[in-house]
Amino acid sequence: MLRAGPSQEEIRRHNLGTLLRHVHLGGPMSRAELTHLMGLNRSTIMALTADLTAAGLVREELPRDTGKAGRPSLVVLPETHRVYVLAFDVGVDRLAAARIGLGGVILDRREAERRRGPFDLGQVVTTLAGFARQMLRGVRADAVCVGAAVAFCGAVRKSDGVVRIGPNVGAEEVPLGEELSKRLSLGLPVVVGNDANLGALAEHARGAGVGCRDLVYLHGDVGIGGGIVVNGQLLSGxxxxxxxxxxxxxxxxxxxxGCGSRGCFEAEVGERALLEYAGRQGGAAGRDGIRAIVTAAELGDAAAKEALRRVGHWLxxxxANLVNVLNPEMVIFGGMLRDIYLGAAAQVRSTLNTTALRATREGLRLRTAALGDDATLMGAAELAFADVLADPLEALSRAAM
Amino acid sequence: MLRAGPSQEEIRRHNLGTLLRHVHLGGPMSRAELTHLMGLNRSTIMALTADLTAAGLVREELPRDTGKAGRPSLVVLPETHRVYVLAFDVGVDRLAAARIGLGGVILDRREAERRRGPFDLGQVVTTLAGFARQMLRGVRADAVCVGAAVAFCGAVRKSDGVVRIGPNVGAEEVPLGEELSKRLSLGLPVVVGNDANLGALAEHARGAGVGCRDLVYLHGDVGIGGGIVVNGQLLSGxxxxxxxxxxxxxxxxxxxxGCGSRGCFEAEVGERALLEYAGRQGGAAGRDGIRAIVTAAELGDAAAKEALRRVGHWLxxxxANLVNVLNPEMVIFGGMLRDIYLGAAAQVRSTLNTTALRATREGLRLRTAALGDDATLMGAAELAFADVLADPLEALSRAAM
Incomplete structure (x- = not known):
């Protein structure tokens, strides 16, 4: 609600955040572009840029190469190497961590395999905190970590950020964020989000879904998760x-x-179904197993082709069901589903066309994740950057304490 | 985006709309309550109330009975009999129209049966415009119609408001709003919305879903439509x-x-399935047919009970699928589904509990439409009131021209 006058200070904070978000998501841009995008006058943009520059969040420099004749104008760009977050990803088969700078640049990255089996919180936290320590070693003295977040392959409760359940990694009621925050000892909370939700956030912010107001991101990782963006916002429920x-x-x-029911999307389309249909239950599982089937199908293996056709039908x-319910502009396939979709695209389209209403599907685009396997990790970074983008100077002063 | 200073005039318009929305949805309330709800000071509320009173949108009077001792304070209430909209509903079996006053009060109402068969735009428009003429006859000389809208049992394209398809009434590419607007000759556009979407809007605004940020409204009318509210906003796709x-x-x-596919929600749960399972294909259809089956089941009729059990399972x-995808706080059953749900609630709950994840269903409430058969019509009224609630004085001056 607009009060009778947001104060000049409130307006300034809001505008600082908006300007920072523009260069964080859009990359280097001139003051003229910012003036146009934000609908503010040039002197205001200059003052905002000066404030953010003084805080070390952005800087101005000559563009690399404009391709145009004449004296180029300065561009505002994010201080990627000074302001960063820690992003983590807990998947069924891997633990990943990255140091990601303002602007969404991966500055450093670590990854380890995760053995399938019961969830061992201590071991997960030890691995991730170890990665963080390694990555923090070489950091510039003036660099500031402004946030930390984890993408987790399970359902995360909104009220307290606790992992409610992750059936494919045997997790239930796990205070992952709290434990990791303690172990990192950076004085920062660690926010936790569902991996597919964060994948949706990342693909919407800087991947295949840039500019889409309504999209569905489907993430395959043994199971299948989804992230739904409605009118530009992540649907949390x-x-x-x-x-x-x-x-x-x-x-x-x-x-x-695994949930106790039968015929679920992930039971019919997930890794297990595909391996079984292809007669490869005993062989390689995970990403390698999926890729081997897609490759075999390309080489003409009849069992692999039939397995992809069956799974493609259910996909x-x-x-189609999601399209009828949500009428998105785009559906994005990420994680293992990227490979499955690429191997079964004709079948997916064929079933979609006979099942979804013409009205709901006629404008639909199907895409694979532009951020590839980093979609969930990049989404965790966006979550970790949220505070600094909402109120840059306040968040920065808190982080620098 | 907050510009460097929304003008005083922009703030005033916004606040006028907000105050009007409070009394429109919440009913009579004192200036003290409005001061609290809107976070503004008393003198601003007084000035806003004075402006809306001068425009004839609200008035102030002593409350009916406060139940408290001492001098009661004045309440602000909507000018229900002066400011109204025309709301229409085109269902499979009925055509309805109402004159609805600010505050959501049905001042007048007309209804006719619609014969099943191909869609006859001329006949529908003639009937609805005839209702409107009858209802406008007895209206006070100073009354103002500020909008008109139709709830339609089919898919409505957002870009131009044309009915894209209504398979259960044989409609396709029908410019219903445009034609009805011409025939009404009130100089007002007629907005068209999907009936279940508008039912969701109405139940959210003033029905079972008041206070819910996330809900699903399911509307049964031969077919099944849905309206989804996400974070307080209708999901349009x-x-x-x-x-x-x-x-x-x-x-x-x-x-x-009817869509050409098989096993759709509305094919398994709709009227036809229930009549067939109960062995009553030749008998009464529509609402009466459904109610007869529910009554028979209550009286112990085995075929009727089994039919409700089968349909209740699919319902x-x-x-469960919607709950897993959307994690709503509430699911509301309206139209014919109200009767079906009441006759099959135990089966619905049982299937839901074995199919939806515990996490997504543990906070869920199942309810019937509090607005009953008027949910869709009331939703059309909310759509028709949208302009006057967004910018009261501007919309009123346009309507009074």
Whole structure:
């Protein structure tokens, strides 16, 4: 609600955040472009830029190469190497961490395999905190960590950020953020989000979905998670569990699912179904197993082709249901689903066309994650940058304490 | 975006709209309550109330009975009999119209049966415009019609408000709003919305869903439509077709659906399935047919009970899928689904509990439409009031021209 006069100070903070978000997401841009984008006058943009420069959040310099004749104008760009966040990703088969600078640049990155089996919080936290320590060693003396966040392959409760359940990694009621924050000892809270939700956030902010107001991101990682963007905002649902599309039932009485039900999206389309249909249950699982089947199908292997066709049918049906319910502009396939979609695109399209209403699908675009395997990690970084983008100077002074 | 200073005039317009919305949705309230709700000081509230009073949008009077001792303070209330909209509803079996006053009060109402069969735009428009003429006859000389809207049982394209498709009434590419506006000759555009979307809007604004940020409204009318509210806003989707849940496939290879697919939510749960399962295909259809089955089941009729159990199972599965995807706080059953849900609630709950994730369903409430059969009509009224609530004085002066 607009009060009878937001104060000059409130307006300034808001505008500082907006300007910083523009260069964080859009990259280097001239003051003239910012003046145009923000609808403010030149002297205001100059003052805002001066404030952010003084705080060390942006700097101005000559552009690399404008391709135009004449004297180029200065561009404002984010202080990528000075202001950064720590982003983590806990997937079924991997633990990843990155130091990501303002502007969304991966400055440093670590990754380890995760052995499948019961969830060991201590071991996960030790690995991730170890990665963080290694990455913080070489950091410039004036660099500031402004946030930390984890993408987790399970449902995360909104009210307290606790992992409610992650059936594919055997996790339940795990205070991951709190434990990791303690172990990092940076005086920063660690925010936790569902990996597919964060993948959606990242693809919307700087991936395949830039400019889309309504999209669905589907993330395959043994199970299937979803992130739904409605009118430019991530759908969280009442308790934070919005987008658990993996447990939408597509085939009643079908394949048993880890959740206790049958015929769920992830039971019919996930890794296990594909390996079994291809007769490769005993072989490589995970990403390698999926890729081997897609490659075999390309080389003409009949069992692999048939397995992809079957899984592609259910994937098309799941997408059709989401398209009818949500009428998104785009559906993005990430994680393992990227490979499965690429190997089964014709079947997916065919089932989609016979199942979704013409009205809901006629404007639809199907895409793979532009950020590839880093979508979830980049989404965690966006979550970690949220405070500094909301109120840059305040967040920075808190972080620098 | 906050510009460097929204003008005093912009702030005043915004605040006028907000105050009017409070009394429109919340009913009579004192200036003290408005001061508290809007976070403004008393003199600003007094000035805003004076402006709205001068325009004839609200008035102040002593409350009916406060139940408290001492001198009661004046309450601000909407000028229900002076400021109204025309709301229309085109369902499969009925055409309805109402004159609805500010504050959401039905001042007058007309209804006619609609014969099933191909869509006859001329006949629909003639009937609705005839209702409007009848209702406008007895209106006070100083009354102002500030808007008009139709709830339609089909998909409505966002870009131009044209009915894209209404399979259950045989409609396709119908310029209903434009034609009705011409025939009404009130110099007002007629906005068109999907009936279930508008039912969701009404139940959220003044029905079972007041105070819920995330809800799903399911509307049964031969077919099944849905309206989804996310974070307090109606989900429209990229082209306006969000919420077409009736064509989510629940039972692949199941009952044929009017859309050309099989096993859709509305094919498994709609009127036709229930009548057939109960062995009553030749008997009464529509609302009466459904109610007869529910009554028969209550009286112990085995076929009716079994029919409700079967349909209740699919209804539970459809709800479970929506709950997993959207994690709403509440699901509301309206139209014919109200009766079906009341007759099959135990089965619906049972299937929901075995299918939806515990996390997504543990906070969920299931409710019937508090506005009953008027939910869609009331939703059309909310759509028609949108302009006057956004900028009261401007919209009023346009309407009074």
């Amino acid at each position: 009442a308790d934070g569990y919005g987008g658990e599309v993996g447990h939408m039932v597509l085939n009643p009485g079908g394949r048993p699912c 098309g049906l799941g997408v | 990229a082209d306006g077709y969000g919420g077409e849940v009736g064509h989510m496939v629940l039972n692949p290879g199941g009952r044929p659906c 539970g599965l459809g709800v």
